[in-house]
Amino acid sequence: MTGAVSKLKLAAVLILLLASACGTGTDAPEAGDDVVRVYRGATLVDGTGADPVENSVIVVRGDRIEAVGPADAIAIPDSAAVEQLEGMWVIPGLVDAHVHFGQSGWFDGRPDALDLRGYHPYDEVVSRLAASPELFSDAYLCSGVTSVFDVGGYGWTVDLQNRRETDARFVRVAATGPLLSTIDFWLNTEDDRQFIFMADSAAVRDAVRKTADRGAAAIKIWYIVPPAQDSAAVLDLVRYAARETKASGLPLVIHATGLWEATAAIKAGADVLVHGVFDVEVDDGFLELARDAGIIYVPTLTVTEGYLNVFSQVGMEGLPYPGACVDEGTRALLDSELPAEWRPPGEVVTRYGEFVATNRAIGIENLRRVHEAGITVAMGSDAGNPGTLHGPSIHYEAQAFQEAGMSAAEVLVAATRNAALAMGWGTELGTVEEGKLADFVVLRADPLADAANLREVARVVLGGRRVWPLE
Numbered sequence: 242m243t244g245a246v247s248k249l250k251l252a253a254v255l256i257l258l259l260a261s262a263c264g265t266g267t268d269a270p271e272a273g274d275d276v277v278r279v280y281r282g283a284t285l286v287d288g289t290g291a292d293p294v295e296n297s298v299i300v301v302r303g304d305r306i307e308a309v310g311p312a313d314a315i316a317i318p319d320s321a322a323v324e325q326l327e328g329m330w331v332i333p334g335l336v337d338a339h340v341h342f343g344q345s346g347w348f349d350g351r352p353d354a355l356d357l358r359g360y361h362p363y364d365e366v367v368s369r370l371a372a373s374p375e376l377f378s379d380a381y382l383c384s385g386v387t388s389v390f391d392v393g394g395y396g397w398t399v400d401l402q403n404r405r406e407t408d409a410r411f412v413r414v415a416a417t418g419p420l421l422s423t424i425d426f427w428l429n430t431e432d433d434r435q436f437i438f439m440a441d442s443a444a445v446r447d448a449v450r451k452t453a454d455r456g457a458a459a460i461k462i463w464y465i466v467p468p469a470q471d472s473a474a475v476l477d478l479v480r481y482a483a484r485e486t487k488a489s490g491l492p493l494v495i496h497a498t499g500l501w502e503a504t505a506a507i508k509a510g511a512d513v514l515v516h517g518v519f520d521v522e523v524d525d526g527f528l529e530l531a532r533d534a535g536i537i538y539v540p541t542l543t544v545t546e547g548y549l550n551v552f553s554q555v556g557m558e559g560l561p562y563p564g565a566c567v568d569e570g571t572r573a574l575l576d577s578e579l580p581a582e583w584r585p586p587g588e589v590v591t592r593y594g595e596f597v598a599t600n601r602a603i604g605i606e607n608l609r610r611v612h613e614a615g616i617t618v619a620m621g622s623d624a625g626n627p628g629t630l631h632g633p634s635i636h637y638e639a640q641a642f643q644e645a646g647m648s649a650a651e652v653l654v655a656a657t658r659n660a661a662l663a664m665g666w667g668t669e670l671g672t673v674e675e676g677k678l679a680d681f682v683v684l685r686a687d688p689l690a691d692a693a694n695l696r697e698v699a700r701v702v703l704g705g706r707r708v709w710p711l712e
């Protein structure tokens with residue numbers, strides 16, 4: 242396939258694929274010990290949607306929040322090390338509910354969209370990603386993101402869930418492992434598959450059981466209905482996968498970007514929809530169904546813009562979010578020139594730009610409707626896709642949420658409490674409350690004034706220890 246596709250055909254392939262694309266200098270306490278640390282004086286926005294608490298006190302013992310509230314209501318233990326945070330804000334650690342550690346943020350990880358395998362052999366790219374996930378973890382922490390939900394990738398992405406056992410500075414990860422796909426998709430390595438074809442019920446049952454046994458946090462279905470396929474038969478297999486998933490005790494995450502598939506996915510039993518509906522505006526029937534089913538809607542409004550930015554070769558400086566948290570290697574890829582023979586012609590980029598603009602407008606309108614209907618909305622960037630970089634991309638997604646009419650306070654809840662719910666960690670994190678894990682971010686600017694202030698990260702605490710900036 243390398244080099245054999247004409248540019249025109251390439252453009253058609255692209256459009257089809259993309260339509261579905263998815264300090265203070267004090268010492269940090271050691272993990273697991275009983276050190277008591279107090280953060281005093283900041284305005285606390287706790288992620289529950291409650292009013293901010295001025296002059297707050299947060300008492301952290303080991304990796305958990307022992308007490309939190311206004312200064313006059315919380316006793317400070319004698320043994321505590323106290324950090325003064327006057328003039329700052331504290332929010333829960335941000336949660337990105339849609340990422341892929343198995344994708345690089347550039348086209349070398351998505352040769353289905355632009356085939357650069359002649360320059361960047363795909364298996365080597367995946368090996369590199371598997372060998373150095375800490376680069377993306379660092380970018381997350383630097384961006385204020387303390388937990389992520391990897392909703393589709395190679396087997397090793399499931400193992401990232403245990404990475405904190407040996408590296409307390411690693412971002413918290415929940416992962417689904419391989420995607421169960423309604424189409425037999427080729428983007429796999431020699432040794433492992435990230436797409437498992439739902440060929441028949443036996444294949445589905447086997448995939449769900451193996452993925453559950455490996456320790457995945459949820460089962461993910463990639464629900465794509467190509468025009469030539471019998472959609473009723475495909476839907477039967479999706480329903481079967483949903484029943485097997487429920488039997489395994491895991492939540493079900495479904496990628497469905499069309500109204501028809503998203504409706505069918507909810508009826509089949511989806512708990513989380515990753516990607517909103519992008520083909521048409523959602524109607525009252527969909528809204529009622531989604532609300533009654535109690536699903537979590539993760540819109541991913543900006544991922545297609547990322548592809549456009551890379552096609553347009555805007556480089557790191559041209560991205561619509563700050564790039565300072567991104568590692569050198571990824572920055573170099575974004576700043577590198579696409580090989581001349583693979584540079585899409587201007588008219589293709591223009592046409593793709595029009596598609597992206599329409600896509601974004603429908604996605605934003607649908608988020609507005611979904612949010613107004615009272616459906617739980619969680620933030621996820623789809624990081625790892627070209628131009629959607631691990632870490633800071635969440636801040637651009639937050640901006641799009643605001644464009645959909647959500648207040649900065651609502652955007653914050655979507656990016657913390659609700660995203661934690663989406664990854665299945667709602668009882669452990671996502672808010673700054675007594676008993677929860679001590680994951681929070683200190684900001685230099687008021688996150689309730691503008692979601693853009695979520696970018697003003699001064700310090701990040703993960704499991705009670707400061708992980709950003711480094712000493």
Ligand SMILES: [Zn+2]
Nearest residue numbers: 262263341623
């Ligand atoms: Zn995705």
